[in-house]
Amino acid sequence: MGDTEVLVVGAGPVGLTAAVELRRRGVGCRVVDRLDEPQPCARAVGIQPRTLEVWDAMGLVRDALDAAVPLYGRLGYVNGEPGQRVDLKLPPDVPYGFAALPQYETERLLTARLEAYGGRIERGTELLGLEQDADAVRARLGTPGGTETVQARYVVGCDGAHSRTRQVLGLSFEGDAFPEEYMLADVEVDWDLPSGYTVRSVHQDAGGATDDVLVCVPLPGRGRYRMSMLVPPELSVPAPAAGEEVAHGLESGRAPELRDIQAVLDRLSPRPTTARSMRWSSVFRISHRLVDRYAAGRVFLAGDAAHIHPPTGAQGMNTGVQDAYNLAWKLALATQGVAADGLLASYHAERHPVGEEVVARTVRHAREGIEVEVLREAQLLVRYRDSPLVEPDPGPGAPEPRPGDRAPDCRGLTGDIAAYPVRLFDLLRSSHHTLLLYADAGSAAEELRACATAARAAAHGRLNVFAVLAPGAPGEGLGVPRVHDRDDGFRRQYAARAPEAIVIRPDAHISARFHRPSPTTLATHLAATFA
Numbered sequence: 001m002g003d004t005e006v007l008v009v010g011a012g013p014v015g016l017t018a019a020v021e022l023r024r025r026g027v028g029c030r031v032v033d034r035l036d037e038p039q040p041c042a043r044a045v046g047i048q049p050r051t052l053e054v055w056d057a058m059g060l061v062r063d064a065l066d067a068a069v070p071l072y073g074r075l076g077y078v079n080g081e082p083g084q085r086v087d088l089k090l091p092p093d094v095p096y097g098f099a100a101l102p103q104y105e106t107e108r109l110l111t112a113r114l115e116a117y118g119g120r121i122e123r124g125t126e127l128l129g130l131e132q133d134a135d136a137v138r139a140r141l142g143t144p145g146g147t148e149t150v151q152a153r154y155v156v157g158c159d160g161a162h163s164r165t166r167q168v169l170g171l172s173f174e175g176d177a178f179p180e181e182y183m184l185a186d187v188e189v190d191w192d193l194p195s196g197y198t199v200r201s202v203h204q205d206a207g208g209a210t211d212d213v214l215v216c217v218p219l220p221g222r223g224r225y226r227m228s229m230l231v232p233p234e235l236s237v238p239a240p241a242a243g244e245e246v247a248h249g250l251e252s253g254r255a256p257e258l259r260d261i262q263a264v265l266d267r268l269s270p271r272p273t274t275a276r277s278m279r280w281s282s283v284f285r286i287s288h289r290l291v292d293r294y295a296a297g298r299v300f301l302a303g304d305a306a307h308i309h310p311p312t313g314a315q316g317m318n319t320g321v322q323d324a325y326n327l328a329w330k331l332a333l334a335t336q337g338v339a340a341d342g343l344l345a346s347y348h349a350e351r352h353p354v355g356e357e358v359v360a361r362t363v364r365h366a367r368e369g370i371e372v373e374v375l376r377e378a379q380l381l382v383r384y385r386d387s388p389l390v391e392p393d394p395g396p397g398a399p400e401p402r403p404g405d406r407a408p409d410c411r412g413l414t415g416d417i418a419a420y421p422v423r424l425f426d427l428l429r430s431s432h433h434t435l436l437l438y439a440d441a442g443s444a445a446e447e448l449r450a451c452a453t454a455a456r457a458a459a460h461g462r463l464n465v466f467a468v469l470a471p472g473a474p475g476e477g478l479g480v481p482r483v484h485d486r487d488d489g490f491r492r493q494y495a496a497r498a499p500e501a502i503v504i505r506p507d508a509h510i511s512a513r514f515h516r517p518s519p520t521t522l523a524t525h526l527a528a529t530f531a
Contacts, residue, residue, distance in 0.1 A: 090380075
């Protein structure tokens with residue numbers, strides 16, 4: 001198929017997210033995966049509210065919501081008795097709750113989106129090696145028809161915990177493995193526990209140590225769960241020797257049978273129940289590791305290729321999706337020749353600290369017990385305040401959200417013609433940056449119009465501008481589309497002070513807030529992103 005702008009290695013949720021976002025921005029990319037067929041495994045199941053926000057921007061959320069089931073919380077049991085119950089409640093301004101969706105369904109939806117943009121997955125194709133110079137990467141691929149060398153401007157390795165991309169680059173992947181083996185199964189049960197709740201049932205010995213565990217996550221379908229539990233001795237094998245390989249993920253050659261699952265349910269199920277209709281099962285191990293660099297030259301790592309950790313809180317796939325979402329818009333600007341020097345370096349600067357925090361938190365929760373911090377588990381507190389792309393923290397007393405924070409949604413904005421209100425996220429559903437100009441009755445339209453003109457020029461036209469008007473603000477003369485903050489919701493949500501300019505990146509993180517903005521301050525700020 002020849003050369004390409006970006007080669008994506010791995011067609012799981014992370015690689016597909018990168019490919020969809022690149023294609024959405026008109027960037028040519030190839031997606032290769034060593035598997036001949038997608039796996040029918042319900043591995044990554046939990047979908048965080050932040051991921052649903054990402055899918056909203058990608059135009060995927062409606063199909064995802066139709067295919068998913070809600071997650072309301074967790075029911076805990078200790079030695080057969082009810083324990084801690086956690087209800088996953090979010091503030092009313094968060095547009096989506098928690099959901100469960102099997103990984104194969106996530107991949108199906110993303111694949112359909114990729115194909116809608118003219119892309120496809122090249123299956124049975126694996127990375128054999130690569131070399132790079134200042135201008136390009138040459139990747140050697142093993143294909144069903146032999147070998148092929150592809151030249152790409154950039155390569156994104158989304159090829160999992162055993163990443164060939166990472167190995168070829170020789171990057172450090174420091175960490176350790178948990179000694180326990182687990183088994184996974186996708187089964188149906190007939191208990192009467194409330195739907196929409198994860199079930200965690202454990203047995204503790206006389207000293208209070210947990211020696212047996214069962215975790216059940218709801219899946220679409222009546223009484224259907226993805227269950228995980230400790231492996232019985234007859235299915236256990238020694239772990240790989242230290243340094244031989246990364247002991248993480250599904251293991252081939254051993255699959256639990258229904259009777260193995262039933263034996264655990266007989267010991268730990270909070271209600272007498274019978275497992276049936278097993279669709280899939282496997283044995284897996286868990287490690288925790290973090291790559292030292294998310295990028296080496298023109299090659300980038302995302303998802304499990306960069307960070308692996310316990311599945312506590314369903315953080316892994318969701319973190320990887322955000323890796324890809326963060327990287328894709330930057331790669332698009334780079335391939336289109338409008339990226340500032342250092343833009344691609346911001347990927348490691350922003351995402352490595354996130355990976356570090358997620359690994360540390362999930363390991364702590366796995367070893368010490370789960371302490372659910374709902375907003376953090378929902379990945380709504382990920383922020384890039386120290387990023388070179390955002391304005392410095394203005395210090396105590398500054399309004400929140402601040403530069404680097406996620407841009408929250410806001411309801412109740414109205415236009416001049418449509419009779420129905422819109423959400424702020426409706427304005428942000430774009431592949432470009434967005435500039436919001438907040439104005440009240442005392443704001444000078446000429447000055448704000450000059451700000452919009454300068455910002456558009458600095459962003460090479462890759463910027464949408466909207467005026468958000470407080471009651472009484474004159475909308476004439478701004479020269480940009482406008483919405484009315486008639487219920488004062490935007491001002492309250494953003495603690496907005498007119499006149500104000502708020503710059504929001506394509507990944508819906510705020511990069512700047514300027515009270516009494518000027519064309520010069522906006523152009524200078526955008527120069528950190530655009531050449």
